[in-house]
Amino acid sequence: MNLPLMARLARMGGRVLGANVGRLPSPLKVNFALTYWCQYRCKTCNIWQRRPENELTTSEILRFVRTNPGVSWLDVTGGEIFLRKDIEEILLAFASSWKSLALLHFPTNGFLTDQIVKVSSALAKRGGPEVVVTVSVDGDQPLNDEIRGIKGGFQRQVETFRALRRIRGIRPVFGMTLSRHNADAFERTFEALSRVCPDLDIADFHLNIAQVSDHYYGNAGLDEVAPDRDVAVRELRLYRKRRGGSRSPHAWLENVYLKHLERYMMSNAMPMQCHALRSSCFIDPWGTVFPCITYSRPVGSLRDHDMDLGAIWNSPAATTLQREIWAGDCPQCWTACEAYQSILGNLLRPPSAHPIRVPKRLTAMAVAAPAPANVQSPTIE
Numbered sequence: 001m002n003l004p005l006m007a008r009l010a011r012m013g014g015r016v017l018g019a020n021v022g023r024l025p026s027p028l029k030v031n032f033a034l035t036y037w038c039q040y041r042c043k044t045c046n047i048w049q050r051r052p053e054n055e056l057t058t059s060e061i062l063r064f065v066r067t068n069p070g071v072s073w074l075d076v077t078g079g080e081i082f083l084r085k086d087i088e089e090i091l092l093a094f095a096s097s098w099k100s101l102a103l104l105h106f107p108t109n110g111f112l113t114d115q116i117v118k119v120s121s122a123l124a125k126r127g128g129p130e131v132v133v134t135v136s137v138d139g140d141q142p143l144n145d146e147i148r149g150i151k152g153g154f155q156r157q158v159e160t161f162r163a164l165r166r167i168r169g170i171r172p173v174f175g176m177t178l179s180r181h182n183a184d185a186f187e188r189t190f191e192a193l194s195r196v197c198p199d200l201d202i203a204d205f206h207l208n209i210a211q212v213s214d215h216y217y218g219n220a221g222l223d224e225v226a227p228d229r230d231v232a233v234r235e236l237r238l239y240r241k242r243r244g245g246s247r248s249p250h251a252w253l254e255n256v257y258l259k260h261l262e263r264y265m266m267s268n269a270m271p272m273q274c275h276a277l278r279s280s281c282f283i284d285p286w287g288t289v290f291p292c293i294t295y296s297r298p299v300g301s302l303r304d305h306d307m308d309l310g311a312i313w314n315s316p317a318a319t320t321l322q323r324e325i326w327a328g329d330c331p332q333c334w335t336a337c338e339a340y341q342s343i344l345g346n347l348l349r350p351p352s353a354h355p356i357r358v359p360k361r362l363t364a365m366a367v368a369a370p371a372p373a374n375v376q377s378p379t380i381e
Contacts, residue, residue, distance in 0.1 A: 004127070004128070005102065005128070005129070005130060008072070008099070008100060008101065008102035008128075008129065009102045011072065011100055011102070012028070012072035012073065012100070012102040012103070015028045015072055015279075016028065016344045016345065016347070019275060019278065019279040019341070019344070019345035020345055020346070020347055020348040020349065021348075023277075023278045023279075023319070023322060024278065024279050025313075025314070026068075026070045026071075026309070026310055026313060027071060027279060027280055027281055027309070027313060028071070028072050028073060028279040028280060028341060028345075029071070029072065029073035029074070029075070029279060029280040029340075029341045030068075030071050030073075030074055030075070030280065030281060030282075030283060030309075031075045031077065031280065031281070031282040031283070031292070031293060031337050032074065032075065032076050032077070032282075032283045033077050033078060033079065033216070033282070033283065033284050033285050034055075034056070034061070034076055034077070034078060034079070034081050034084055034087070034090065034285060035052065035055055035078050035079040035080070035081060035083060035084050035285050036050045036052045036055070036078065036079040036284075036285055037050075037052060037078070037079045037080065037083045037084075038078060038079040038080045038083070038109070039080060039083065039109075039111065039150070040080070040109050040111070040148050040149060040150050040153065041148065041149025041150060042138075042147060042148050042149060043147050043148075043149065043179070043181055043222075044147070044177065044179040044181065044210050044217075044219060044222065044225050045217045045218070045219055046217060046218035046219050046221075046222065047078070047079055047216075047217060047218060048079075048149075049218065050218065052285060054286065055285040055286060056285060056286065056287050056302075056303075058086040058089065058090065060287065060302075060303070060307060061086075061090055061093075062089075062090070062093055063306075063307045064287075064302060064307040064309070065090075065093045065094055065097050065098065066097065067306070067307050067308050067309070068307075068308070068309045068310065069097065069098055069099065069100065070098075070100055071098055071100065071101060072100050072101060072102050072103070073101075073102065073103045073105075073280075073341070074094055074098070074101060074103070074104050074105070074129075075105045075106065075337060076090075076091065076094070076104070076105070076106040077106065077107055078107075079285070080108065080109050080111070080112075081106055081108065082108060082112045082115050082116055082119070083112075087115075087119060088118070088119045088122055091104070091106070091119060091123055092122060092123065092126055095123055095126055095127075095128040095129055095131075096126060096128060098129075101128065101129040102129055102130065103129055103130050103132065104123070104128075104129040104130070104131050104132070105131075105132040105133070105134065106133060106134070107133075107134040107135075107136055107175060108133060108134070108135060108136070108160070109135075109136050109148070109153070109157070110135040110136065110153075110156055110157035110158075110159075110160035110161065111150070111153060111156045111157070111160075113156055113159050113160045113163060116133075116160050116163075116164070117160070117163045117164065117167070120133060120164055120167055120170050121167055121170075123169075123170070124167050124168060124169030124170050125169075127169070130171065131169065131170050131171065132171045132172075132173065133164055133170060133171070133172045133173070134172075134173050134174070134175040134206065135157050135160055135161045135164070135172060135173070135174055135175065136148075136157070136174075136175050136176075136177075137154070137157055137174050137175065137176050137189065137193065138176060138177065138179075138181070138182055138189075139176075139182045139185045139188070139189050139192075140154070140185070140188055140189055140191075140192035141154040141155070141192065143181075143182055143185055143188075143189075144157070144189075146181075147179075147181050147182060157174075158193070158196050158197065160172075161174060161197065162196075162197060172204070173203075173204050173205065173206050174193060174200075174204060174205045174206065175206045175208070176189055176205070176206070176207050176208075177208050177209065177210050178207065178208070178209050178210065178227045178232050178235060178236075179209075179210035179225055179226065179227050180210075180225065180226065180227050180228065182227075183227030183228055183231040183232050183235065184231050184234075184235060185235075186207060186235040186238060186239055187235075187238060190202070190205055190242075193205070202239075202242045202243050202244075203243070203247070203248075203250070203251060206254070206336070207235070207236065207239045207258070208261070208335065208336050209226065209227065209232060209261060209265065209334075209335075210225045210226055210227065211225075211226075211293070211294060211333055211335045212225055212226070212294075213293050213294050213296065214296045215284065215290060215293075215296040215298075216282070216284070216293040216294070217293075229265050229266070232265060233262055233265055233266070236258060236261060236262050236265075237262070239258070240255070240258050240259075243255065243258075253340055253343060253344070256343050257336060257339050257340060257343060260272070260334060260339070260343075261334055261339075264333075264334035268332060269328075269332050270328065270330075270332050270333070270334060270342075271334065272342055272343070272346045272349075273326055273328075273342070273346060273349065274292075274325050274326070274330065274338060274342050275338070275341045275342040275345040275346075276291035276292040276295065276322070276325050276330070276338055277291045277299070277313075277318055277319075277321055277322035277325060278322055278325075278326065278345065279341050279345050280292070280338065280341045281299070281309075281313065282337070283302065283309075286301075286303070287301055287302030287303045287307070288300075288301050288302075289301070289302065289309065289312045289313075289318075291321060291322075291325055291330070292333070292335075292337065292338045293335065293337050293338070294330075294331055294333040294335065294338070295325070295330050295331055297321065299312055299315070299317055299318050299321060300312035300315060300317065300318070
């Protein structure tokens with residue numbers, strides 16, 4: 001590992017320790033959706049049905065980069081981020097300008113292989129943070145293409161993964177989300193991928209559970225997004241057995257996430273106190289800041305604060321909402337976007353024997369402020 005990256009990781013470690021003690025003065029991690037455009041037609045997600053207008057421009061995002069340099073961990077997501085013509089400029093700006101950035105992660109549907117490889121190669125050549133790319137997959141070829149709604153998708157996803165593996169400095173993984181459409185298909189999917197990627201390791205494969213979000217996935221109205229609990233728990237146990245023990249910090253974090261994912265599925269409650277707005281937040285393509293991808297309660301608009309996230313993060317609205325979330329006053333979820341930093345932020349505060357319970361007044365609440373489906377994010381009041 002190169003010395004500059006080690007220094008970034010060390011600084012990130014210091015901030016992780018700080019998150020164990022109190023609310024950070026600025027986010028450790030940012031989940032940033034750069035666009036809601038997507039050419040896939042996934043059955044469990046309605047992002048592709050949006051026809052977004054007036055998303056953040058290149059100049060606005062570059063101003064955001066200049067104004068908020070202290071982030072250690074960045075998840076850039078969509079939609080499909082490689083539909084943005086400026087994606088290389090944006091990702092390189094994050095990697096080169098944020099000297100504290102230790103980890104840069106982005107998912108892709110894998111369809112635009114040449115563009116994905118070109119941009120990833122430029123990132124690897126530039127150096128800086130560790131770069132992890134998740135190539136989404138939902139099954140073997142027939143099942144994947146049926147769920148994701150685009151013919152030939154599986155083949156392109158595999159081609160992209162194999163091409164990314166040849167780039168030194170890029171760590172690609174397959175990411176599978178269990179839903180009602182593929183809840184029993186983990187082993188079938190992994191075996192299909194192993195046949196076309198003969199040296200595929202279980203550590204190259206990430207498994208999670210479909211979640212509901214109005215402002216992000218736009219899928220709150222879809223029937224049966226989540227998989228059958230018993231089927232999904234069985235698949236998770238098969239997956240965990242294949243993974244075995246922790247061979248690296250990445251594997252340890254993933255294994256802890258999976259252990260608590262099963263616990264969450266049995267209780268529908270967060271297994272530990274959540275770090276949304278304590279050490280992380282979510283930003284949508286219009287610059288609206290939310291606690292996370294699940295809780296549809298806007299905190300503020302970057303456009304109203306000259307792209308300064310700190311002004312929103314340190315506002316009374318954000319600190320008040322963070323205390324509510326810390327107490328369990330939120331829709332409750334356990335998605336990888338929020339779970340990892342919560343695990344790290346609770347190292348000195350291990351989960352109790354019982355999960356946090358949702359207050360009765362919230363048991364019927366899925367979201368607080370749903371986003372319009374096609375045009376823009378919720379209005380900040």
